Amino acid sequence: MRYNLNFLLGVTLMTKYIFVTGGVVSSLGKGIAAASLASILESRGIKVSMVKLDPYINVDPGTMSPFQHGEVFVTEDGAETDLDLGHYERFVTAKMKKANNFTTGQIYERVINKERRGDYLGGTVQVIPHITDEIKNSIYAATVGAEVGIVEIGGTVGDIESLPFLEAIRQVGVELGRENTCYIHLTLVPYLPSAGEIKTKPTQHSVKELREIGIQPDVVMCRSDRTLPEDDRRKIALFTNVQVGAVISCYDTDSIYKIPAMLHKQGLDEIACRKLNLTPRPADLTMWDNIVNALEHPEHAIDLAMVGKYVDLADSYKSLSEALIHAGIHTRTKVRIHYLDSEQLEAEGPEGVARALANMDAILVPGGFGKRGTEGKIAAVKYARENKIPYLGICLGMQIATIEFARNVVGLANANSTEFNADTPHPVIALITEWQNRDGQVEKRDTNSNLGGTMRLGAQPCTVKRGTLAHRIYQSEHVSERHRHRYEVNNHYVPRLEAAGLLVSARTDSEALTEMVELDPAKHPHPWFYGCQFHPEFTSTPRDGHPLFISFIKAALGQHNSVHGEAGLRVVGGKEVSA
Numbered sequence: 001m002r003y004n005l006n007f008l009l010g011v012t013l014m015t016k017y018i019f020v021t022g023g024v025v026s027s028l029g030k031g032i033a034a035a036s037l038a039s040i041l042e043s044r045g046i047k048v049s050m051v052k053l054d055p056y057i058n059v060d061p062g063t064m065s066p067f068q069h070g071e072v073f074v075t076e077d078g079a080e081t082d083l084d085l086g087h088y089e090r091f092v093t094a095k096m097k098k099a100n101n102f103t104t105g106q107i108y109e110r111v112i113n114k115e116r117r118g119d120y121l122g123g124t125v126q127v128i129p130h131i132t133d134e135i136k137n138s139i140y141a142a143t144v145g146a147e148v149g150i151v152e153i154g155g156t157v158g159d160i161e162s163l164p165f166l167e168a169i170r171q172v173g174v175e176l177g178r179e180n181t182c183y184i185h186l187t188l189v190p191y192l193p194s195a196g197e198i199k200t201k202p203t204q205h206s207v208k209e210l211r212e213i214g215i216q217p218d219v220v221m222c223r224s225d226r227t228l229p230e231d232d233r234r235k236i237a238l239f240t241n242v243q244v245g246a247v248i249s250c251y252d253t254d255s256i257y258k259i260p261a262m263l264h265k266q267g268l269d270e271i272a273c274r275k276l277n278l279t280p281r282p283a284d285l286t287m288w289d290n291i292v293n294a295l296e297h298p299e300h301a302i303d304l305a306m307v308g309k310y311v312d313l314a315d316s317y318k319s320l321s322e323a324l325i326h327a328g329i330h331t332r333t334k335v336r337i338h339y340l341d342s343e344q345l346e347a348e349g350p351e352g353v354a355r356a357l358a359n360m361d362a363i364l365v366p367g368g369f370g371k372r373g374t375e376g377k378i379a380a381v382k383y384a385r386e387n388k389i390p391y392l393g394i395c396l397g398m399q400i401a402t403i404e405f406a407r408n409v410v411g412l413a414n415a416n417s418t419e420f421n422a423d424t425p426h427p428v429i430a431l432i433t434e435w436q437n438r439d440g441q442v443e444k445r446d447t448n449s450n451l452g453g454t455m456r457l458g459a460q461p462c463t464v465k466r467g468t469l470a471h472r473i474y475q476s477e478h479v480s481e482r483h484r485h486r487y488e489v490n491n492h493y494v495p496r497l498e499a500a501g502l503l504v505s506a507r508t509d510s511e512a513l514t515e516m517v518e519l520d521p522a523k524h525p526h527p528w529f530y531g532c533q534f535h536p537e538f539t540s541t542p543r544d545g546h547p548l549f550i551s552f553i554k555a556a557l558g559q560h561n562s563v564h565g566e567a568g569l570r571v572v573g574g575k576e577v578s579a
Contacts, residue, residue, distance in 0.1 A: 015049075015143050016180045016276040019169045020152045021215075023187040023206025028223045030186050031084030033250060034152045035091035036259040037184075039288070040269040041148060042092050044280040049146035050088045051139055052081070052101045054154040055161040059105040062455075070315030074482045074538055075100070078458025084152060086319045090541050091260070099142040104161060107134050127164055135168035136175075148276065157185070157210050170214045182275040185210055185217040186250070189224040189232070198224065200236050207240040216241060218275050219268065221248045246271055255295055257542055260288045291542045294329045301334040302361040302556040307380040309373035311339035320366050320394070323540035327549035333557060346376030353379045361563075362390040362556035365397030367484070367535060371420040378404045385519070390528040390555035392548075395485050398517060398531030399429045402489055402497065409524075410500045412493075419487050428497070430490045432456075432513065456483040460508065460534075462515040468505035469530055470516045473551045479506065479515075481534035488533065489514035506532075528555035 020034045031052070038048045058064060061072050062080035073086040079098035088096055111134050115125050143149030153169065155162040173181040187203040207217060220240050222228050228236075228249035237244040248266050253259065263269070264283055273280060304324065310316035321337060328335040338360065345353050353376070357363060363384040365377050377397070381404040384391035393401040399417055406415035406428045414421075417429030461480045464471050471477065489497075494504060494514065501523030506516035519529045532548070540546035 015140075015146055016148050016182075016278070017139075017143070017169075017172060017176070018148060018150045018182045018184060018272055018276075019172075020150065020184045020186065021157055021166070021169075021210065021217075022153070022155065023157045023185055023210065024202045025188050026154075026156050028186055028188055029250070030152050030154075031082075031087045032091075032256050032259060033184075033186055033221060033263070034150050035084075035087040036256075036263050037268060037272065038088070038150050039091040039260050040264050040283050040285070041150075041272070041280075043283045043285060043287075044269065044273075046278065046280050047145070047147045048092055049094060049143040049149045050085075050092065050096070050100060051142045051149060051151045052084050052088075052154060053135070053139075053151065053165050054082055054101065054103040055159060055165060056103055056154075057105045057108070057161070058103060059109065060101075060103060070313065071318045071320075072484065073319060074457060074484045074535060076459045076482060080457065080484070082154070083315060083318050084154075086322075086538065087256075089538075090322060093543075097142075099138070102138050104164070107131060107138065107164075110134055128167065131164050132168040132171060135165060136172060139168075139172070148278075157206055163213070166210075166213055166215065173215070179275075179277050182219070182272050183215055183217045184219040184221060184272075186221040186223060189222040189228060189236075191225055198226075198229065198232050200232055200239070203236055204239040211241075218242065219246045219248060219271055221250050221268075223250045225252045227251050255292065257288060257291050257295065261285055261292070287543060291329055294332060295325075297332075298328065298334040299332040300557055300560070301336060302553065302560050303336045303338060303359060304362045304364060304556060305338050305340050305357055305360040305380070306364045306366060307340045307342050307345065307377055308366050309342050309368055309370075311341050314339070317366055319535075319537040319540070320364075322542075323537040323546055323549045324364075324553070326540045326542050326545040327553040329542060330545040330550050331553050331557065333553055335553060340380075342373035342376035342380070344376070345379060346373060350379065353383055357383050357387075357389070360389060361560040362392070362552065364392045364552075365394070365400050367395035367397065369396070369419075374400065374420055378407075382408060385524075385526065385529060388526050390552060390559055391530070392552050393531035394537070395483075395533060395535055398514075398533050399487060399489065401529075401531045402428055402502065402514075402517060405500070405502045406493065406497060409502070410496055412496075417487055426493070428490050428493045429487050431486060432488045432511075455486050458482055462506045462508050464506040464516065465503075468503065468516075469518045469528070470505040473530075473547050475547070481532070481536055482538045483534045485533065489517075527558060528552065 020030050022028055022030045038050055042048050060080045070083045072080045073083050075081060075096045077097050081101035085096045085101055111130055139151055153165050185207060187206045189198055189200060189203055191198050220236060220242055233247040234244055236247050248268055264285060269283055324335045340356055363380055377400045381401045403415055406412045412426040414424060415426035415428045416424035418427045418431060459480045459482050464474060464477050464479055501520040503518050503520045504514050505518050508515055515533050517531045519526045536546055536548045540549060
């Protein structure tokens, strides 16, 4: 305990904490609720930091299937993290780092390493105090300099793996005092159609379980498909020992960007400020009002095909879908995303591809790993290139565009990536074995390296050629974007690709690796064809959008207008009506 107190005296006296837990079921939206509250507090002039604690034993989500976990969000400093950190960055201005997300695997790894070094002086290492101390110190380290740290605990109260995290945040309340901590519990309040009523019993039991481990929530947030009736709010308040005003109705809405206003209207930020003895300025949600207004009153509409292999779980492409929505906000465009299974396109052949893409205004191939569905993606790129449909390839999508061009334009039969075919006669995409990370350190890998944490990760700079589409998009010769990949365009083939008309419009500063490609307009006129090796979606926000996605949606609008004319779109009574 002495170690913790020294840490407290050193860096955390000014930081107050809000802990967000979940009950009944997972995937209720704790991350969005926490981020929405953070955005309101930030609008009140409070400096906020956010932390996500994940109870699973994986060191990070980097090796987990998107079907298991959704997308992996990459921070600027190269951490592979939970997708909730993407929500944090979209809702608040602070940039997340490695310290803002940690797992049971990381905590136990640190404690075991300390034990091996002899840091515990021969003592018996236990969950309490050693694991819980490590959790608390990680929380404190991630929130240094913030007035309020909002900490989301993943999973559900009652899960055995989350108990050390819950015990740790209970101890924080004791050590810092209840005037410096606020506990928010988000639960499911289901509506049973057969009974015709809302059921509060699951929430009662969830809070009961939380209280049994020593945590009394200050706020109960109730997720439901409808507004919580006043009688049910009073009932929940009685059974959970909170004020009626602290029972917050979190009902379904058609946009996550409406949630800050929803929570502010019910006074959640004021409850938290009172609990933490904070007296900030009033909230100003004008920005969120403007965002919602743009969403609800589009002037245009486009249809966009996203061709991937994880389309059965929309969260697999969460940041990308949101980036397209952000571009729609900044162009007053309703972006209708059609998720197309690349494996199915592959099975249907060229005629099926043509049918699926015939009415699309733009085509996007996102990132991914593995061979499955790649030929369907290649067919989609070929259709976009030959039919002059705006195309955006991100990470694997850029590599797929390179393979398609090598095969069908350069004439390199069976060109491929060594990721998909190690024996390809033309490895236009190959594993890079040595590169510099964002700190300038040289990293190495080979085919026998561990999968976890061995990719090019985080923000890395590149230089953009003047006079290119890429330069017109970014309006700069120097761009830094976040990466997450193992394979690169093979520099051995770049001269042949460029000679045939695939222009490399940006390269890394250190190794001259291909970062952006586009069609040479002199050889292959095309309205908008672009691929990038990085993930620009990770830096898009509803506040500012992202220049790449805004340019892409503008190109899609141009395509739509060239085919359908320039008829606008109005929204009347919640329905889209052609102007």
